Amino acid sequence: MKADQMKAGTVKAEEALVGTTATSVSRQRAAAGLALIVLAVAAIAFPLVFSSPVVTNYAIYALIFVAVVSAWNVFSGFSGYISLGHAVFFGSGAYTVGIAARDWHINGVAVFGLLPLAAAVGAVIAVPFGLVALRVRRHTFIVITIAVFFIFQLMAFNFSFTGGTVGVAAPFLPWSPTTFNDRFYYITLGCAAAMIVIAVLIRRSRFGLQLRAIRDDEDRARGLGVHAMRVKLTAFVLSGAVTALVGGVWFLYLTQVEPPSGFDPLFDLTLVLMAFLGGLGTITGPIIGALIIEPGQLYLTIRFTNGYLSEILLGALFLLIVLFVPRGLVPTAGEWIRRLRTRGRPAVVPVAPSTAVAAPPRVLPEAGRQAPPGEAPAREAKR
Secondary structure (H helix, E strand, O other): HHHHHHHHHHHHHHHHHHHHHHHHHHHHHHHHHHHHHHHHHHHHHHHHHHOOHHHHHHHHHHHHHHHHHHHEEEEEEEOOOOOOOHHHHHHHHHHHHHHHHHHHOOHHHHHHHHHHHHHHHHHHHHHHHHHHHOOHHHEEEEEEEEHHHHHHHHHHHHOOOOHHHHHHHEEOOOOOOOHHHHHHHHHHHHHHHHHHHHHHHHHHOHHHHHHHHHHHHHHHHOOOOOOOHHHHHHHHHHHHHHHHHHHHHHHHHHHHHHHHHHHHHHHHHHHHHHHHHHHOOOOOHHHHHHHHHHHHHHHHHHHHOOOOOOHHHHHHHHHHHHHOOOOHHHHHHHHHHHHHHHOOOOOOOOOOOOOOOOOOEEEEEOOOOEOOOOHHHHHHHHH
């Protein structure tokens, strides 16, 4: 009787715990949905509130890096393979749009139809690049990506169809100077939003789970049936295609691409710093890192005449992040908030111990001894 009462009390406590957890999850989802709506409205209304071309220029560059670092994070953050060669895709996308528009005599807004071609070129480059680089593990992979980057930079300097040191100029866009930045703001906002949605879908999918399994332990993931090479190459190609497309948008906004700007070694270092600052492998971390670092770097470049000051500060910031916030702002802030909410209590409520009453020992007739629990039923089952 007493055991039944204890069991009923335990069931009620568990039901209450499940109800409280469900209510908490629904509240968190509602708060997240409301926050997304507020952010979307703020992003859409941004150029209407801040009409200064300087401010919108900061926003455009920030959104370009939000899209690119999100694409970089889909591969490097989810798989653990840090790439320092994504400038290959970025510069190739820019040169693809410029060369195609020049040779095919495409002008005006029709030039935006070349952006899918830039994405296709980035994907085509990523296939042999990945087949070579992804055969090795993480540290050697970094070295190979750096080597491939310098190969492409030298080709841009020396090939005649790339314009050599002069580069390629973008075709004229018949837009008013007063609305030029606003139009590019919404274009880059669309690219960034689309890439964020893709990153969220990948993280929640089986494909994203396989990438994270490779990041945690690639040998064990292979043993569990994950086709590691295929999964890594798919993520690498997707990341390269998106990066090349955004590189084409950047070229049309800047109206010029040259080898030092299209294939900039600081480009990849900036991506790594953005991801590490916000939180490598998270969705919101690289976005926050891009929104902090790129406007800050542009401000320092304009504010101070020393062209290397921003690079020096970026290097110092990277050291501080590695030393004091190695997991990034988003995971660290989440841990602090969880500690404040629990206030020393465990974040997960422990399950109540079982209240089942042990069965009394049975007497074996052949020896007159007591059988330990489970032995007599096992013998009866054998009979």
